[in-house]
Amino acid sequence: MKRIPAWLSLTMKMGAMVWTSSVVAEEQALNMTQGVTQISGQVYELHMLIFYICCAIALVVFGAMFYSIFRHRKSKGAVAAHFHESTKVEIIWTVIPIIILIAMAIPATKTLVAMEDTSQSDLTVKITGSQWKWHYSYFGEEVEFFSLLATSQKQIDGLEAKGAHYLLEVDNPLVLPINRKIRFLMTSDDVIHSWWVPDFAVKKDTIPGFINEAWTRIDKPGVYRGQCAELCGRAHGFMPIVVHAMEEDDYDNWLAEQKIQIAQAKEEAAAALGSALTLEELMPMGEKIYVERCAVCHQANGEGIPGAFPAIKGSPVATGDLDIHISTIVNGVAGSAMQSFSNQLTEQEIAAVLTYQRNGFDNNTGDVVQAADINAFKKQAEGKEAE
Numbered sequence: 001m002k003r004i005p006a007w008l009s010l011t012m013k014m015g016a017m018v019w020t021s022s023v024v025a026e027e028q029a030l031n032m033t034q035g036v037t038q039i040s041g042q043v044y045e046l047h048m049l050i051f052y053i054c055c056a057i058a059l060v061v062f063g064a065m066f067y068s069i070f071r072h073r074k075s076k077g078a079v080a081a082h083f084h085e086s087t088k089v090e091i092i093w094t095v096i097p098i099i100i101l102i103a104m105a106i107p108a109t110k111t112l113v114a115m116e117d118t119s120q121s122d123l124t125v126k127i128t129g130s131q132w133k134w135h136y137s138y139f140g141e142e143v144e145f146f147s148l149l150a151t152s153q154k155q156i157d158g159l160e161a162k163g164a165h166y167l168l169e170v171d172n173p174l175v176l177p178i179n180r181k182i183r184f185l186m187t188s189d190d191v192i193h194s195w196w197v198p199d200f201a202v203k204k205d206t207i208p209g210f211i212n213e214a215w216t217r218i219d220k221p222g223v224y225r226g227q228c229a230e231l232c233g234r235a236h237g238f239m240p241i242v243v244h245a246m247e248e249d250d251y252d253n254w255l256a257e258q259k260i261q262i263a264q265a266k267e268e269a270a271a272a273l274g275s276a277l278t279l280e281e282l283m284p285m286g287e288k289i290y291v292e293r294c295a296v297c298h299q300a301n302g303e304g305i306p307g308a309f310p311a312i313k314g315s316p317v318a319t320g321d322l323d324i325h326i327s328t329i330v331n332g333v334a335g336s337a338m339q340s341f342s343n344q345l346t347e348q349e350i351a352a353v354l355t356y357q358r359n360g361f362d363n364n365t366g367d368v369v370q371a372a373d374i375n376a377f378k379k380q381a382e383g384k385e386a387e
């Protein structure tokens, strides 16, 4: 017998190594997850069923093919049969696939219908995608927040070791109760994103101007991770999803706690209007917000990305008229990636980031912006609208 060539044996060994290491690393690495909801289990079963049907078909078809090739080979003196338009054969190879397709369509349709049935939900969460973060709003509860990537820039730049949940961690995870039917309403502020959590078998596009629906009922408490699954621009890979699924009591407590915090934040915002901070107080606050919220586009060094995101360093806006600068951040710039931060940051935070932009990056305007300035700007804009 001929020996296997060295390159082939090496390739096979490497393949075996990758196989075993990935199996050891994660049991499910070679297959889709069974997830933690009834639907995700159904989807998994369906996937396996169809997969086995495909295997059986492959076995029969390739079996017949290889058997015929081998059995009726030319060297044995086989002579090809010549027949045309055999009605019997044609009916068989039409009817059998139709039966197989129908047999597959029945369970698939059942699962799809179940996935689309968002009726009789216990709570509703509106999910809004935007470049590049998620916004969650609990209907009828007045609880809402943004959820942003929490992995540090240093890890991304390779200056620090990567954490266990590299690029799959957020500052504010979506908190949901188990055993309750949760309806999701999904939309987008800018481009198409897609909210995807494999463990729930939920993957739905969020489309600006449209509302898509999905639902889930989680069986097991835990932390579930997902990602945006629609190429949505520069930081598409940096808008992960994290869901904390809690026991129902814990969720109710969390929600109550959240309401208290929101009330407190409102009080603080009101108090901020009366207080004037110094440049030294505003700069570090502003820098923190800039790094977390603006640097993804305008870059940490304030130089932007030519052609896509303007520089803040030496920017005519950040060194010019204050009202235009405030308006850029409060209202955004329509039709561009510069979104309105009016509902994303408090007036105090907007004042701080403005002060930072006007004095950092060698802009040195000496301007100090206060929460009250932002409040006055918003009030004035409201007044204009009312006229």
Ligand SMILES: [Cu+2]
Binding pocket: 129, 192, 193, 194, 228, 229, 230, 231, 232, 236, 239
């Ligand atoms: Cu996205």
